Amino acid sequence: MDWNTRPILTLLGLVVIPVGLIALIVTGERAIRAIRRRTRDRVRPWLWLVPALVLSSAVLVYPTIMTVYYSFLDAKSEDGVGFDNYTWVFTDDAMHSVLGNNLLWLIVCPVVTLALGVLVAVLTDRVRYEKLATAVIILPVAISFVAAGVIWQLMYSYQPPGTAQTGTLNALWTSVVPGAEPKAWLADESVNNYALIFIAVWMNLGLATIILSAALKGIPAEWYEAARVDGANEWQVFRRITLPALWPTIAMVGTTLLIFTLKVFDVVYVMTNGNFHTDVVANRVYSELFVAQNFGHASAVSVVLFIAAAPVLVLNIRSFRREEATR
Amino acid sequence: MTDPSAVPAARTAAVAQAPSQAPSNKPAASPRSGRKPWWLRTLRRSPLHLTILVLCAIWLTPALGLLITSFRTPGDTAKSGWWDALTAPAFTVHNYTDALDGTDITDGLLNSLLIAVPTTVVTVLVSAFAGYAFAWMRFRGRGPLFLVVIGLLVVPPQVTLVPMMKLLDSLGLMGTVPAVWIYQVGFTLPFGIFLLRNFFAAMPKELLDAAQVDGAGQMRIFLKIVLPTSGPALASLAILQFIWSWNDLLTPLLFMGGQNDGAPVTVQIAGLVQSTGEGQNLLTAATFLAVLLPLIVFFSLQRYYARGMMSGSVKG
Secondary structure, three states: OOOOOHHHHHHHHHHHHHHHHHHHHHHHHHHHHOOOHHHHHHHHHHHHHHHHHHHHHHHHHHHHHHHHHHOOEOOOOOOEOOOHHHHHHHHOHHHHHHHHHHHHHHHHHHHHHHHHHHHHHHHHOOOOOHHHHHHHHHHHHHOOHHHHHHHHHHHHOOOOOOOOOOOHHHHHHHHHOOOOOOOOOOOOOOOHHHHHHHHHHHHHHHHHHHHHHHHHHOOOHHHHHHHHHOOOOHHHHHHHHHHHHHHHHHHHHHHHHHHHHHOOOHHHHHHOOOOOOOOOHHHHHHHHHHOOOOHHHHHHHHHHHHHHOHHHHHHHHHHHHHHHHHO | OOOOOHHHHHHHHHHHHHHHHOOOOOHHHOOHHHOOOHHHHHHHOHHHHHHHHHHHHHHHHHHHHHHHHHOOOHHHHHHOOOOHHHHOOOOOOHHHHHHHHHOOHHHHHHHHHHHHHHHHHHHHHHHHHHHHHHHHOOOOOHHHHHHHHHHHOOOOHHHHHHHHHHHHHHOOOOOOHHHHHHHHHHHHHHHHHHHHHHHHHOOOHHHHHHHHHOOOOHHHHHHHHHOHHHHHHHHHHHHHHHHHHHHOOHHHHHHOOOOOOOOOHHHHHHHHHHOOOHHHHHHHHHHHHHHHHHHHHHHHHHHHHHHHHHHHOOOO
8 A cells, every 4th residue: 555645644534543642541541440459540540651652762862772782883784893982982083073063063052042041031021012023033933944944045145245245144244344255154263153053043032932931921021110119230130130039940941952053953954054164063973874774884983972961851851850849 | 610721711811911902002191101102112112123024034945935935936036046036026926836736745745634633632632641640640650650750851852763764663653653653642641641740730739639539530630630730731732742743754654664755845945945947946835834734733822831840840
């Protein structure tokens, strides 16, 4: 049977599978009704967890374990090579530049996004056209990386000096700064990483702003009034009231941004494919897999990426434990 | 009894309207502003307006560039920047008519819908089942298992690709749309479970206990009480999953292979990016068409998003 015909897929995806999932739980609940109460309470959770356990084991748990295993094998996953792949990750010259770029991303992208997010949330809170202004900031959130790639190629496009600049940024650059030469924003190694990071900031600022704005609206008005009565100026109010009250939200959004930045792939893949010293870890995994076809290297880089995420993981788990304790 | 889902919706609407009601349209009526004329206050606030204006301009310009370019002829686009069209307007809808009937873009849009809608429905359903079990059922190993879910949040997609391709191949699913469904659902599940468990866990225990005393089965409680009161959280998850699935290039590219039959619009556009000549004038129009639906989805459901995300997050 051909799976890829639209009527079959529509039926399967919108009727058979969702109804089947509900039917699974309903019949399961019926079936366990007959058994003793204590056993029933022990079986029931697993019934509700089964679909999630099967799917996440297949897509995440099993592949992760296999990747760790492949990372100790050679390029074709045939013979064991010990820690050779890991030695390569940390000694290869190209990998040094890759790891350095990722570090730059990890620092600049979340910090700039958070700072702008707080700025936009605080400023737009004071004007009547808040909804319109935030809508503009949110707009890029819904845009795919492929589309963003097309959009930003138009922005960063470069023509040799002396010809008409059709790239937005170069047209602006050469007309505003007298005598400036057009810049190859994506190839020039002094700016290209920042040019790529800015695209990610452009795409992520909206999500940060939505959440920070909501948190800002949750700060009680009395706090502000009390501070103003005490004669605090705007900056002091921001430093002493707004920022501390926003802090938990900033930490939450920051964690999400860190995880995103760690895994960043599409922006680099679409814009430069890692050329001109803009490569990052996730894109390197991809090129090791599908260009170099070295499964050992690709797996080792993946494992390093996963381990780099561990601190974020520990933070998540600790705040979860703290919350559980107060429940 | 009133519909419980109406309460959060109404509250969100009230919050959303508040800022537009707050400032009075008649400044003279306000006692504080009585002394200073309105233009002086506007002048003093001009740095504020200017900062917002500049930021908005920076954020809007790239998208505006795309929109205008998509209405220009390929000849014009090669000769001058899109802003030339602002002073010397010469527009054409040719790129759109070409994209809509001459190519695979229409097919691609339908295929994207066929991937994103089932993926979203199944993700929300399966996450809700598991989130409910984690929030309201006691069982051995619940804590450690939930820690595993949190751990899976940080798994980078690249880690899973090769073993997943081998697995799908052995199941005979490689190259099919269901392969993309399975991967996209499985990949978002940890986030979905995490978000919904936290939202469900914050619900009052009395509400669920009362229903249980009335003899309602678990499925009834789940469908009649848990789901209807979790609108914002379910909507946040649905929005994120729909947009991610619609915009995903990597998964369909790898798991559906080079065959063009079921390829979503992202794959079609990535193909156009690499093409030359003929494809280039379609590119901007196709890109704009691909962006339209997620934009509509996001803006129509955006008000739920902040509420759902906030309540779902672990408090720091």
